[in-house]
Amino acid sequence: MLQTSGKRKSAIARAVLKSGTGKVTFNRIPIELVEPRLARLKLKEPLILAGDAMKKVDIAVTVKGGGFIGQSDAARVAIGKALVQQFPDLKEVLLNYDRQLLISDVRRKEPRKPNSHGKARSKTQKSYR
Numbered sequence: 001m002l003q004t005s006g007k008r009k010s011a012i013a014r015a016v017l018k019s020g021t022g023k024v025t026f027n028r029i030p031i032e033l034v035e036p037r038l039a040r041l042k043l044k045e046p047l048i049l050a051g052d053a054m055k056k057v058d059i060a061v062t063v064k065g066g067g068f069i070g071q072s073d074a075a076r077v078a079i080g081k082a083l084v085q086q087f088p089d090l091k092e093v094l095l096n097y098d099r100q101l102l103i104s105d106v107r108r109k110e111p112r113k114p115n116s117h118g119k120a121r122s123k124t125q126k127s128y129r
Helices: 037-056 068-086 090-097
Strands: 002-008 011-019 024-026 057-064
Touching: 002 068, 011 068, 024 037, 037 057, 037 068, 037 090, 057 068, 068 090
Parallel strands: 024 057
Antiparallel strands: 002 011, 011 057
């Protein structure tokens, strides 16, 4: 049994990998039923790249915090790390496809500044006439 974690913005995912028949759950929901569709497709990327190796393991992912895209990105990092620990030859395949499958994205939202209107860099307009 392996445990790995992945992060994206404020979402934190934990993946537990154990030998099994290829079942994957996301917060106790089968991955085929995850909505919206974009989040489901992001989650399936490392599984599709793993190919036949997925038939030997079960993966249970739990995610807390963030929105649905941040959660799916964090989960895909956790799944990718777990698969690489179990099957080291997959590392090159995942890195060649997308580096974000194994390395967490450290970007965060920039804090809002004074005299701005809603966003971090927007300022009030000045009129000199």
